[in-house]
Amino acid sequence: xxxxxxxxxxxxxxxxxxxxxxxxxxxxxxxxxxxxxxxxxxxxxxxxxxxxxxxxxxxxxxxxxxxxxxxxxxxxxxxxxxxxxxxxxxxxxxxxxxxxxxxxxxxxxxxxxxxxxxxxxxxxxxxxxxxxxxxxxxxxxxxxxxxxxxxxxxxxxxxxxxxxxxxxxxxxxxxxxxxxxxxxxxxxxxxxxxxxxxxxxxxxxxxxxxxxxxxxxxxxxxxxxxxxxxxxxxxxxxxxxxxxxxxxxxxxxxxxxxxxxxxxxxxxxxxxxxxxxxxxxxxxxxxxxxxxxxxxxxxxxxxxxxxxxxxxxxxxxxxxxxxxxxxxxxxxxxxxxxxxxxxxxxxxxxxxxxxxxxxxxxxxx
Numbered sequence: 001x002x003x004x005x006x007x008x009x010x011x012x013x014x015x016x017x018x019x020x021x022x023x024x025x026x027x028x029x030x031x032x033x034x035x036x037x038x039x040x041x042x043x044x045x046x047x048x049x050x051x052x053x054x055x056x057x058x059x060x061x062x063x064x065x066x067x068x069x070x071x072x073x074x075x076x077x078x079x080x081x082x083x084x085x086x087x088x089x090x091x092x093x094x095x096x097x098x099x100x101x102x103x104x105x106x107x108x109x110x111x112x113x114x115x116x117x118x119x120x121x122x123x124x125x126x127x128x129x130x131x132x133x134x135x136x137x138x139x140x141x142x143x144x145x146x147x148x149x150x151x152x153x154x155x156x157x158x159x160x161x162x163x164x165x166x167x168x169x170x171x172x173x174x175x176x177x178x179x180x181x182x183x184x185x186x187x188x189x190x191x192x193x194x195x196x197x198x199x200x201x202x203x204x205x206x207x208x209x210x211x212x213x214x215x216x217x218x219x220x221x222x223x224x225x226x227x228x229x230x231x232x233x234x235x236x237x238x239x240x241x242x243x244x245x246x247x248x249x250x251x252x253x254x255x256x257x258x259x260x261x262x263x264x265x266x267x268x269x270x271x272x273x274x275x276x277x278x279x280x281x282x283x284x285x286x287x288x289x290x291x292x293x294x295x296x297x298x299x300x301x302x303x304x305x306x307x308x309x310x311x312x313x314x315x316x317x318x319x320x321x322x323x324x325x326x327x328x329x330x331x332x333x334x335x336x337x338x339x340x341x342x343x344x345x346x347x348x349x350x351x352x353x354x355x356x357x358x359x360x361x362x363x364x365x
Contacts, residue, residue: 003076003356003357003358003359004074004075004076004077004098004356004357004358005035005036005037005057005074005075005076005357005358006029006034006035006036006037006075006076006077006079006346006357006358007036007037007038007039007072007075007076007077007078007079008022008025008026008036008037008038008039008078008079008081009038009039009068009072009078009079009080009081009085009088009089009100010022010038010039010040010044010046010080010081010082010085011039011040011041011044011061011068011082011084011085011088012041012044012046012082012084013041013043013044013045014044014045015045015046015049016185017105017151017264017265018081018082018105019045019046019049019081019082020154020264021081021105021151021152021264021338022038022046022081023046023049023050024152024154024155024335024338024339025335025338025339025342026038026050026053026056027050027053027335028335028336028338028339029339029342029343030053030054030055030056031339032339032343032360033360033361034343034346034359034360035055035358035360036053036055036056036057037056037057037058037059037075038050038056038057038058038059039059039060039061039068039071039072040058040059040060040061041060041061041084042060042061047060059071061088065087065088065091066088066091068085068088069088069089069091069092069095072088072089072092072096072098073092073096073098075092075098076098076355076356076357076358077098077099077100077101077124077346077349077350077355077357078092078098078099078100078101079100079101079103079342080100080101080102080103081103081105082103082105083106083110086100086102086119086120086123087119089102089123090118090119090122093122099123099124099349099354099355100123100124101123101124101125101126101127101345101346101349102119102120102123102125102126102127103127103128103129103149104126104127104128104129104133104136104137104146104261105129105133105151105261105262106133106261107130107132107133107136107259107260107261107281107282107283108136108259109136110137110140112139112140116140117140117141120137120140120141120144121141121143121144124349124354124355125145125147125345125349125354126144126145126146126147127146127147127148127149127342127345128146128147128148128149128261129148129149129150129151129261129262129264129283130148130150130261130262130282130283130286131148131283131286132261132262132282132283132286133148133261133262133282133283134146134148147345149338149341149342149345150262150283150286150333150338151262151264151267151333151338152264152267152333152334152335152337152338152339153264153267153268153270153271153330153333153334153335154243154264154267154268154335155271155334155335156243156244156247156268156271156272157244158244158245158247158248158249159242159244159245162242162245162248162249163245163246163248163249164249166213166245166246166249167179167249170211170213170235170237170249171211172208172209172211172232172233174208174209176209177209177210177211178207178209178210178211178251178252178313179211179212179213179249179250179251179252180196180210180211180212180213180250180251180252180253180254180309181212181213181215181246181247181249181250181251181252181253181254181274182196182212182213182214182215182216182253182254182255183215183216183243183246183247183253183265183268184215184216184255184257184265185216185217185218186214186216186217186218186219186220186221186224187218187219187220188220188223188224188258189258190257190258190259190260191255191256191257191258192256192257192258192279192299193214193220193224193256194220194223194224194227195256195299195300195302195305196212196214196254196256196305197212197224197227197228197231197234198302199212199302199305199306199309200212200228200231200233200234201231202302202306203233203306203309203310204231204232204233207310207313208233210233210309210313211233211234211235212233212234212235212254213235213237213246213249213250214234214235214236214237215237215238215239215240215243215246216237216238216239217238217239221236224236243265243268244268244272247268247269247272247274248272250269250272250274251274251312251313251319252274252275252276252277252309252312252313252319253266253269253274253275253276253277254276254277254278254305254309255269255276255277255278255279255284256277256278256279256297256299256305257278257279257281257282257284257299258279258281258299259281259282260279260281260282260283260284261282261283262282262283262284262286262287263278263282263283263284263287266278266284266287266288267287267330267333269326270287270293270326270327270329270330270333271326271327271330273323273324273326273327274323274326275293275294275295275312275318275319275322275323275326276288276293276294276295276322276326277294277295277297277305277308277309277312278294278295278296278297279296279297279298279299280296280297280298280299281299284296287333292322292325293322293325293326293329294322294326295308295311295312346359347359
């Protein structure tokens, strides 16, 4: 069988954490000499983000599961990066014998159906971002051999002068505000931002310098704005590509998720040396060790969340110690480290005869 291209499959219409991780991997593999193809949904945002990657063949999928499966023809190995693609990857295997790898990024699900057992069970390899996701997959099929490859920090940068401008804009008119920041889709059932708004209401009187900034958009934005009505210490910044500017402007990163596969934005917060207050759910404790590089609370425990925020607000020495620890920890989740682990996985599959994949010149399976 002739060797084919490594083909990434990502059918998400927007550009969120999973698509950023797909982009980081494609760029890292390109730098290592891999020839690649990317199959995307027509009109999806990911294609534009990787348009400058040398030699990357970008194809738009046709309609439905079958349309995406047909776009995978000629692949040596398909890597499905999100839930919409696994059915198409499986169909391409059935129709053309093309092996596939699946990366599972969310903790909830998959549903315990015979179809999902087949989709995951027929994969050449299954990757989870965290041990928590691996445990969830074991509920589907305990026999699944799941490898954990965490997400990577994004290598974000802040533009000169922008963090100071943002601090002035969201500082509530105070020369030295303490900014608690959150970055994520405004969906309370997932990210739990209503808890932070409740804390903002509690501390508005005793800690007037505390300001809460929410970066992102989502289905609950109008609800959150209503919840925050009358609070001068809550600010909604909307969606932006300049996330690094905001992270550099924050004093504390808050992430009160109700469930979370890993929480890749936390890796960026660590890279910026931010102390973190988060919930003890999913893969978050695999990044944040309570009392060491952040504080973890139980979801819905507003008293604990308020105490954690105020502890970092009140203790500059604690902020400095935790921030320094997080800068050191961030190196373990670099894009280079993630790329190396995926490249090793692809080579192992090729060496075992599980796929006929074009490898970089001089690279051994």
